[in-house]
Amino acid sequence: MDKIKRFFECLIPITACNLRCSYCYVIQRENRKNKVANLKYTPEEIGKALTKKRLGGLCYFSICGAGETTMQPQLEDIVYNILKQGHYVNITTNGTLGKRIKAILTKNIKYVSHLHFSFSFHYLELKKYKLLDEFFKNINMVKDSGASILAQFNMCDEYIPYLEEMKKLCVENTGAMPQIAATRKEENSQLEKIELLTKLSSEDYKKQGDSFKSPLFEFTMKNFNVKRNEFCYAGDWTGILDLSTGIMRRCYSSYIYQDIFKNPNEKINFIAIGKHCKSPFCMNSSHFMSLGVIPEIKTPTYAELRNRKEAKWYSETMLKFLNSKLQESNEKYSKINKLKSTLIGRYDNTIRYFYRKYKNLKK
Ligand code: SF4
Numbered sequence: 001m002d003k004i005k006r007f008f009e010c011l012i013p014i015t016a017c018n019l020r021c022s023y024c025y026v027i028q029r030e031n032r033k034n035k036v037a038n039l040k041y042t043p044e045e046i047g048k049a050l051t052k053k054r055l056g057g058l059c060y061f062s063i064c065g066a067g068e069t070t071m072q073p074q075l076e077d078i079v080y081n082i083l084k085q086g087h088y089v090n091i092t093t094n095g096t097l098g099k100r101i102k103a104i105l106t107k108n109i110k111y112v113s114h115l116h117f118s119f120s121f122h123y124l125e126l127k128k129y130k131l132l133d134e135f136f137k138n139i140n141m142v143k144d145s146g147a148s149i150l151a152q153f154n155m156c157d158e159y160i161p162y163l164e165e166m167k168k169l170c171v172e173n174t175g176a177m178p179q180i181a182a183t184r185k186e187e188n189s190q191l192e193k194i195e196l197l198t199k200l201s202s203e204d205y206k207k208q209g210d211s212f213k214s215p216l217f218e219f220t221m222k223n224f225n226v227k228r229n230e231f232c233y234a235g236d237w238t239g240i241l242d243l244s245t246g247i248m249r250r251c252y253s254s255y256i257y258q259d260i261f262k263n264p265n266e267k268i269n270f271i272a273i274g275k276h277c278k279s280p281f282c283m284n285s286s287h288f289m290s291l292g293v294i295p296e297i298k299t300p301t302y303a304e305l306r307n308r309k310e311a312k313w314y315s316e317t318m319l320k321f322l323n324s325k326l327q328e329s330n331e332k333y334s335k336i337n338k339l340k341s342t343l344i345g346r347y348d349n350t351i352r353y354f355y356r357k358y359k360n361l362k363k
Helices: 043-049 075-083 098-107 109-114 123-128 132-145 157-174 202-212 215-223 285-291 302-306 316-322 335-362
Strands: 006-012 059-065 088-093 115-120 148-155 179-182 238-242 247-249 257-259
Touching: 006 285, 043 075, 059 075, 075 088, 075 098, 075 109, 088 316, 098 109, 098 132, 109 115, 109 316, 115 132, 123 132, 123 157, 132 148, 132 157, 148 157, 148 202, 157 202, 179 202, 179 215, 202 215, 215 285, 215 302, 285 302, 302 316
Parallel strands: 006 059, 006 238, 059 088, 088 115, 115 148, 148 179
Antiparallel strands: 238 247, 247 257
């Protein structure tokens, strides 16, 4: 049975999108440039850099754009070259571009059981542009192909009057209620103060989503603004990877990076952040923590947070893979490795300190 060795949160910095949701993080940062990303490496080079041998086993790559991911023209080839290595891939999409989704499925049909699509249910934009039918048609096209699906929406105040409608539509078209993601305000780029994007108290905000019985929402709300002080294996068992440049960082708050696409024969330096996480809380806990990046914390699995069993959103293959945890394929650190992680953590903090000082001086 396939078990996860490493997880990579992958960005394609495309900012083009056919929707304009008010809560979108790119729009909140006023960074919508409507451009596709320039890729420094070809899809074949990306695949060669990410072999199972080099990464130590089967990995999960979750790909998301800073706009609509499927608009990136090389996406199907990038996905193909990763899947060809035996890995698993998620694509996050607004689900409206049927031709692009079809092209991705067609190119990757051989590996479809390793393919997962996260459909973001942007209800008001879909309604405004009369794209609701197209959205659900595309979800079902993916599901019928044998790939796995997730339908989720970002809880925000403007959806509150429509929650029952959204629930009904999703049940009718996908067999189950959507999962929910908590939405944060993008006020402070230095990540010191994070708030939910709502005028409600966090208790009332959470109550709005209760009737959806979404384990994803429960989990993200439970971990929102909870600072992690445990030993975290981000940087070794997980990484943040820019697919346009090959730059891998250990996690959001780490300033150490390496281009892992440049020389596919070079060893990748995986070293855990340990107790040096500088994020105010685990910003993507539903990925990192559910996959087991902090092994001492017991969590539901990634699949348990997302799959709707009654509608079989996940294929059997995907279910098994995403029910596995990183600690099943990785060893915890010895005292020496923990010491190494502490020393590198101090070095990382020094870079961070000077970088931020330099940025403040430039203001
Ligand atoms: S606790 Fe979360 S945010 Fe912090 S280093 Fe680990 S994975 Fe990254």
